[in-house]
Amino acid sequence: MTQSVTADLEDVESFRLRARAWLAANMPRLVPGQANSLEEIGRINDAMWPRARELQRLLYDGGFAGICYPREYGGLGLTPAHQRAFNAECAGYEMPLVLNTPTFSICGPTILDMGSEEQKRQHLPAVIRGEEILVQFLSEPRGGSDLAGVTTRATRDGDVFILNGSKIWSSGAYAADWALCLTRTDWDAPKHRGMTMFLVKVHQPGVQIRRIRQVGGGDEFCQEFFDDVPIPASDVVGEVNGGWAVASRQLFHERNAVGGGSPYTSGGGQRRRGPGTSSLIDMVRATGQSGDVRVRELVAEAHAIGRIQQQLIARVTAGMLSQQLPPPSAAIMRLFSGESATRLAEIGVEIMGSHAAAADDAASVGYGVSFLARQAGSLGGGSTEMARNIISERVLGMPREYAADRDVPFSQVRQGR
């Protein structure tokens, strides 16, 4: 993680107290029953985006935005401990949670690590002020896990590159301003050496966005179509044909974010699917199941999963910071989040029984809906299969999987339909 550490950092406790007082005086409070985290919200709606921009601006004006971002790019230059303290204090307040992932936890840190000085100055302060929302244009309709096989094409034409192709599964693209877009620029090089990452303006002529309705009813995912879109060469992130280095860094931040270990998320914590324990306990009481030993064990299991996820994030993060675990260990957190989302969805349906299918209230059926969308937590942000490959190959050092396209010019790599 990149951060400027200065000798005169405010200590965490004083920062916490200052944040507590400021939040109480300035941030809107959640009304009882209003969701406190994206996991409780469950579904993103269009009204959240403009509201998030307002809330982020409020944080910025109060001096509590971009806590772990360097000062020279509009942040506070403080430590993950300050961010955790702030996040703990935010409970009960309305926060711009939709900006956490990917804007703050994935795209921002990638620009910080890999972008040019001009790109950092153009985008990061705007992000921190709530004026710019970022999105990832990575996956393509032809395949998700094989990211380095992208076929979206950027062809150089003087000072611009001409973009053609399609990206998919980009959450919230319709509400975003800029995207990190991975393209192929050299078709004669082997696949990892012919890609370039661009910062692409989302809303411009030649870019068409289609929203995708998901099984849970939400439609935050999008597909984009590019038709001769000109991109200035100054919007190349990193090197031309060096896009894989940028994408790798982006994936690292993504695994951290999806696993819940990003220091750049602000308020409410991580996007973690599945019901929170407190609402589950309320539901158990409401359905008169408090005396059922089997149900009590399931609630306890759900609670333990949540605590262990926090403990695992703390451990793996500490291990990576002290270099006792290699950076790909972020995949361990990602795998836990996918597996736990699966189990939590199971537990929800098990406890709700037939009320997950038919009930007078939306919350009960919500457990059924969460179950339908159960696998989303094992797919979004890189599939758990890929996480298992990464853990076995890059944490445990086991041999890499055979790849038919290794060291082959990309133009000669066989493609499916």
Next chain:
Amino acid sequence: MDFDLTADQKLFRATTREFLEKEMPLTRVRELGASGVGFEPDWWRRGSELGWNAMTVGPAAGGDSISGEGLVDTCIVAEEMGRLTSPGPLLGVNLVAAALGEAANAADHAEVIAALVAGEAVASWASYEPGRGWAPLTPGTRAVPDGEGYLLTGVKDRVEAGDQADYFLVTATAPDGLVQLLVPAGAPGLTVTPEQSLDLVRRYARVELDGVSVAGTGVVVPADSAQAAVNRQIQIAVALQCAETVGAVQRVFEFTVQWAFDRYSFGRPLASYQALKHRFADSKLWLEACLATAGAAAHAASQQAADADELASVAKSYVGQRATDIIQDCVQLHGGIGVTWEHDIHLYLRRATVNRVMFGTPAEHRRRLADILGV
């Protein structure tokens, strides 16, 4: 173990590991198991000289920790013992020493504490009773007031190192509530009968109490505070037990990963098969989660944090289950050799299985956790 061990803790770990590898290799564990000896008192005394029993008991009672978190320091020993499935009454001795040290009449127990710390005496926590699951807060054993002390009647079983212990910490129901009493093994009316045990060197016994007279000085925890004391003992037991289990699992995972690199089938190492790589990835995940939650429980118990009861049951409900999941999968990955007496993996599976079911099964801890959460 934690990623942030201090230099002193690392030195202590190295000293303990060196002693155990030299004095108690797996070949020696097998010999002790074959001869029906749990542990040798002289070996225990020499190990104790390294400070094994001096850290959980608080400084007021003469204890001395390395890091300021004495239980966390003791967990270093437990983890190392798990790596070698060592014998020795580490859990009982430390738990009872801590209980005596935290007692209002700690001064009455100074001699016993000193003997426990030195490894010259052995104590055990008698928390089970025959025919029942784990219910340490509702003992059927009765304590009838007798002068300043009590007359104890009842039966405890699954008492660790019962046939080698000099003292038992017994929880009993008195007319005015729970009490905890320290009972010498030689007390008239106390009978110890060894039981069958799954672990080769961790042995258990049944302890019958037939009107055993305990003097007033033997009352460790009076009726008004025994519940809190037992909860505290559960925290300590679970922390030490989970630390030992993660030590065992880490060692098994290490040699199984190595096996996957060394063993070839169809001309390639096992470690090159994706079907197996993914299972190793799952085990790595579970192992790291076990380490994380065991560590959190140890810190919470050591600091007597507000959520220490909760985190103990979170840890035990997870570690108990996942540890045996990992080791059983490692048995599978070894093939036929994994289910032989000759291969060492069963020593680890025995220890992890004993630790899974003893002092509360994962299910029992989930029920306890539901109580703590007020479901």
